Amino acid sequence: MSLTLETENLRGFLQHFNTITGLRIALFDLDFNELLSCPEQPNPICARIKESDAGRERCRRCDLAAQLYIKEKPENNHIYFCHAGLVDGIAPITDERQIIGYMMIGQCLSCDVSIEDSWQNTVRLCSGFTDISDLRDQFFATPQLTHEQIRACAYLTNACASYVRLKNYVRLRQNDVFTTASKYIERNLPGDLSSDHLSASLLIPRNALFKAVKDETGMTLGQYILHRRLKYAKYLLKNTKCTIAQAAEKCGISDFNYFSRLFKKQYGVSPREYRKSPDMD
Numbered sequence: 001m002s003l004t005l006e007t008e009n010l011r012g013f014l015q016h017f018n019t020i021t022g023l024r025i026a027l028f029d030l031d032f033n034e035l036l037s038c039p040e041q042p043n044p045i046c047a048r049i050k051e052s053d054a055g056r057e058r059c060r061r062c063d064l065a066a067q068l069y070i071k072e073k074p075e076n077n078h079i080y081f082c083h084a085g086l087v088d089g090i091a092p093i094t095d096e097r098q099i100i101g102y103m104m105i106g107q108c109l110s111c112d113v114s115i116e117d118s119w120q121n122t123v124r125l126c127s128g129f130t131d132i133s134d135l136r137d138q139f140f141a142t143p144q145l146t147h148e149q150i151r152a153c154a155y156l157t158n159a160c161a162s163y164v165r166l167k168n169y170v171r172l173r174q175n176d177v178f179t180t181a182s183k184y185i186e187r188n189l190p191g192d193l194s195s196d197h198l199s200a201s202l203l204i205p206r207n208a209l210f211k212a213v214k215d216e217t218g219m220t221l222g223q224y225i226l227h228r229r230l231k232y233a234k235y236l237l238k239n240t241k242c243t244i245a246q247a248a249e250k251c252g253i254s255d256f257n258y259f260s261r262l263f264k265k266q267y268g269v270s271p272r273e274y275r276k277s278p279d280m281d
């Protein structure tokens with residue numbers, strides 16, 4: 001699912017956060033693609049790490065673990081040490097109770113450990129896949145925060161995530177909801193396509209599904225699903241040798257008589273008449 005961004009407003013907002021905290025802040029989509037950040041240039045340690053395949057993979061796994069944590073506890077933020085020993089934080093951006101993106105802060109160091117010890121730890125952690133020995137000065141310029149300051153920044157990140165949604169700076173593209181739902185429906189016509197099942201499977205609220213389908217097609221969700229099922233039944237009847245009962249089963253309407261009534265109501269002819277007629281498509 002793609003996001004629409006009020007880029008100018010967001011950029012200014014992220015700049016204010018960076019000015020106050022000294023931390024880098026970035027906005028990510030659900031696939032963890034970075035959409036906007038301040039400052040735009042990544043931390044030099046992170047940039048060096050990602051120059052190697054192994055480093056990029058470690059960063060990806062670290063981001064994925066943070067993402068999974070937030071999916072399980074979307075009401076929380078999450079502060080953690082990354083694989084290179086730097087402190088990062090993540091908070092969800094939600095839209096009607098679904099996660100549509102992430103706000104991340106980093107990278108900083110904890111004052112609980114001396115900066116020399118932190119440096120030696122990061123060098124040790126990275127030594128297997130990249131050389132950062134020439135980045136000592138940049139590492140020592142990394143912000144050092146107390147535990148309470150880190151917690152405060154985490155809560156600020158939550159507030160930022162809520163604010164950008166409140167101001168509608170970040171929103172889900174409505175047609176992407178429809179695209180996601182319609183693709184799922186097409187792949188699962190024989191299965192359960194109730195609104196509750198769709199909502200749970202796609203992590204999209206029922207009211208968002210209803211609105212997306214109505215806006216795109218003019219139909220209710222139930223009408224659209226029936227339309228797709230009967231359209232698939234037409235294809236099966238014209239292009240395969242399956243029986244009418246099998247066609248009904250494959251399109252998700254297992255009751256043969258009910259299927260026949262629906263088909264005739266929709267197309268004006270019975271399934272048998274449709275199959276026999278060479279001129280109907």
